[in-house]
Amino acid sequence: MPRGDSVRDRLAEEGITPEAFRTQEESWTKLTPESRGALRQLTTRSARSGKLSPLGYNLTISHQHRFVWYRVAKVATRTILSHFATHGVTLDVSHAMRMRYPTALFDDYFKFAFVRHPLDRFISAWRNKVVLNNYFGFDDDMLEHMRQIENFARWTAQQDLSALGDVDHHLALQTRLIDLNHVDFLGRLETFDDDFAAVCTRIGVPASPPDPRNQTSPHGVGRETVSDELTSIVAEMYRRDYQVFGY
Numbered sequence: 001m002p003r004g005d006s007v008r009d010r011l012a013e014e015g016i017t018p019e020a021f022r023t024q025e026e027s028w029t030k031l032t033p034e035s036r037g038a039l040r041q042l043t044t045r046s047a048r049s050g051k052l053s054p055l056g057y058n059l060t061i062s063h064q065h066r067f068v069w070y071r072v073a074k075v076a077t078r079t080i081l082s083h084f085a086t087h088g089v090t091l092d093v094s095h096a097m098r099m100r101y102p103t104a105l106f107d108d109y110f111k112f113a114f115v116r117h118p119l120d121r122f123i124s125a126w127r128n129k130v131v132l133n134n135y136f137g138f139d140d141d142m143l144e145h146m147r148q149i150e151n152f153a154r155w156t157a158q159q160d161l162s163a164l165g166d167v168d169h170h171l172a173l174q175t176r177l178i179d180l181n182h183v184d185f186l187g188r189l190e191t192f193d194d195d196f197a198a199v200c201t202r203i204g205v206p207a208s209p210p211d212p213r214n215q216t217s218p219h220g221v222g223r224e225t226v227s228d229e230l231t232s233i234v235a236e237m238y239r240r241d242y243q244v245f246g247y
Contacts, residue, residue, distance in 0.1 A: 056165075118242060174241045
């Protein structure tokens with residue numbers, strides 16, 4: 001019997017199945033009390049304590065379609081959520097944040113994520129979270145300062161982008177937001193239509209091209225006008241993303 005099957009069988013005897021994990025209907029980021037109880041069981045000092053992922057991830061899970069999606073902020077998340085809603089995909093874990101999960105229990109679920117060129121993703125985050133919205137709550141003087149993207153990049157570079165509990169997920173390393181040891185499929189925003197169609201086919205959802213959602217207008221800094229300084233700062237900040245994903 002495969003090791004993953006034996007782990008699932010033992011957990012099932014204790015009443016812990018994939019379906020035990022759900023978020024609250026009234027709060028899509030919070031796990032139900034039953035889900036939290038299951039996680040507490042899994043973290044007790046016992047032979048099964050090592051079955052949870054060592055790190056927490058921003059997860060969306062569907063038991064109906066048997067998938068785990070590692071959400072990467074600023075990489076088509078709203079577009080994907082809208083497509084799932086349009087086609088009636090039930091999201092049992094809707095928008096969990098920094099959730100450790102039992103890897104063996106979800107061994108037969110399809111696990112996917114989407115990534116994006118680090119420079120494009122950073123520019124998108126700056127436009128949406130600084131230029132269009134004061135998401136980080138800067139005072140007026142600081143906000144004006146941060147409207148210069150190089151200043152925002154220097155501010156971001158002072159943070160630990162691998163510490164998901166401390167850094168905002170819009171700025172975190174993409175390699176930190178994905179469980180690279182268990183992901184089955186990595187799509188790219190640059191080839192999104194084809195890659196997302198492959199995901200939809202795999203999970204049994206209509207693969208018609210989704211309508212883009214929450215796209216910021218192409219104004220200000222773009223890849224064609226980016227400064228050498230910004231390129232250098234972003235390359236250093238997101239060195240691991242460039243290396244792992246081949247950008």
